[in-house]
Amino acid sequence: MLFKTYSVYTNTIKHLLHKQSLINPLFNLHTKPISSLKVVWRKDPQLDHAIERDKQYKLCSKVVKEVLNEPGQVIPLRYLEKRRDRLRLNIKIPTFLNKNPALFDVYHDRIRPKSEPVRFVRVSHRLRNFLEEERRIVLKNEEWIVLKLCKLLMMAKDKVLSVDKLVHVKREFGFPNDFLVNLVHRYPNYFRLIGPPEEGKSFLELVEWNPEFAKSVIEQRAEEESCLTGIRVRPNFYYKLPSGFFLRKEMREWVRDWLELDYISPYVDVSHLDQASQEMEKRTVGVFHELLSLSLFKRIPVPILGKFNEEYRFSNAFSSVFTRHSGIFYMSLKGGIKTAMLREAYKDGELIQRDPLLEIKDKFVQLLEEGWQERAEQLRLQKEEVKKDREMLAMMDGDMDGQESSRELDGQEVEE
Template sequence: MVFRNLTISYEIIKSLKKEPSLLGLQIRSISSLKVVWKKDTRLDEAIEQDKRYKLCARVVKEVLNEPGQVIPLRYLEKRRERLRLTFKAKSFVEMNPCLFEIYYDRIKPKSDLVQFIRPTPRLRAFLDEEQRIYAENEPLIVSKLCKLLMMAKDKVISADKLVHVKRDFGFPNDFLMKLVQKYPNYFRLTGLPEEGKSFLELVSWNPDFAKSKIEQRAEDEALQTGVRVRPNFNVKLPSGFFLRKEMREWTRDWLEQDYISPYEDVSHLDQASKEMEKRTVAVVHELLSLSLLKRVPVPTLGKFCHEFRFSNAFSSVFTRHSGIFYLSLKGGIKTAVLREAYKDDDLVDRDPLLAIKDRFLSLLEEGWQERKDRLKQQREQVQKDRELLLATKSNEPKERLCD
């Protein structure tokens, strides 16, 4: 798969105007600046590993959103397609014994008894633990939300869009109402919430939050070495990845340009300028750094083109800067991954809020092991019963057919 039409630098365009005799040669050179997409198996595996976790999280969310946090099993069965369940709902409950338990109740007072499901005590305990982790990391959540607003045009973002990405950044379900009421010095909710037209606005600018991951890393390195370090991107080309000479030179020149902070006012920059591309890469890098798993679906990022001043072709930065990002096609959706946050398929730059995911995975694995042990015991019991039956038959006296 080949991604073409890389951004042409301003210097090359000027050289074309000055030397029109070289126009044909230069165009061929520029048009040859292509980046071949190369599959990164390890990063794809990191995404694949989350499939089962995400499925379980979707079903749990579905049940918890029901009145009384209970649901008839047959109702859940009807929602299989929407939940992307590839097997029966009852099988899902049996495969995850730590999540739900089945009991009998009536949908209406005089109706027949039917199977319902409800959260297990262990799932309830996890939900309490989740709230505790959120409370412990509230300053981190506040800083993330402030940073998103500080990077945005006019320092305001649609509340609906923020709710849509709450899982990507690790925000709790009630983050809007809770944080707006608790931190009026930072946030203000405007518009008409009842009509779905509300916006979250930044009230005050905190300079402590106005440092990107790259700028903070440069500061930390300068403190350790005593040498001033220029903020710049880490370029980490995957094994076996090859860039043609022209592309290597283009990348080198691009890296030598001054870093533009995602928190800097760029209203004066032209959308098609090389400086604006540098800023776009900085914003995307910061967004992925703030995300929980250091990766976000490209369509999700695309919803914020207006807020973060992205061009319509912003997604080209993921292939043009393959040493910074990886564009995964796993699961039929494009996902932007921050390379420096991973070592093979392991996330090394871990967000403190990932403690919630770790605890949920432990709960799932506990249930899977219990089911595995139970099935093993059942198989062993069947084998014992079979052996006992064979032994009994072998000890029975044989009938004499004739004297």
């Protein structure tokens, strides 16, 4: 259910709430700390399945990046085997290679000139073709990547973010591996790199504020609706609880009143707001909504979001926001990792609006599926060969039995 919203004057609200709290004890809920408002977590199987469905793709992608980061993009198979725990790969590398034949080639070479030849892993020809396609897609969407990067900086407290943290989230937002080396330097009007990256203390700073970029997804949606209807639409969150999910009466009242507060853009300065205020809660939810909207899959692991506590002014207990606002977010526990998901971005577990950079994922999955189909065909042919061999042996056994019977009959005739 999408809560209907209208303008509310803060001072009037405070006066009325204070007056009502003297009459009705339930209104004391509005004066309680926000952190004390609890909502029971409820599993959403469809959204959990969306994460599970991408598990194989992400695992293969991690192994590919591991090899690509090696000198010459080759690695001894036994070295890769030693990294299985770090890659969270629960099968041995030879088994992984057999199951995904489109990704790598295995060949023999020497680690040192006089050493015995060992098995090496290198990028396959088909994977190299995919990497070329990936570069083409990134180049085609470069403006979108620049916009995303600007927005991340514009939401930050001092319009500055640590390079280490940006590298850590590049996969979540679809930034190319070399975005700090190539892309940033091509846009000096937007970005300035501060400090040497090799020392691990470098930062990316926003140079120019573009007001067109400082519009959140929610604000853009309200503008579009206003243009279509001719009626001014106030920006606010879509709030829809999943089927079978209910809030206690007092919590419903709190959510209703909270939604009636004015929307606070994630791009405005909020240094004057109290961290424990409802207005700050509104702004925090707005930042999370915008971050998830900019991400590739409209979901981000909670520990990754936690790395930006200081830059985006999150409280230490920020993760409770995702369960407190269950009509906006879902916090999945799939895979033993908390993942914040944007409910409105999914329908029946499928993304509604896909990020243009997801074309890269589609091409990679297509490559994987080609390899899987080839392997399945090879296994089918092998089974047919085994079946034919067994039938041939059975026929030969039958012929031999027939010959033995014939010899026995001939012997009986001779005796007679």
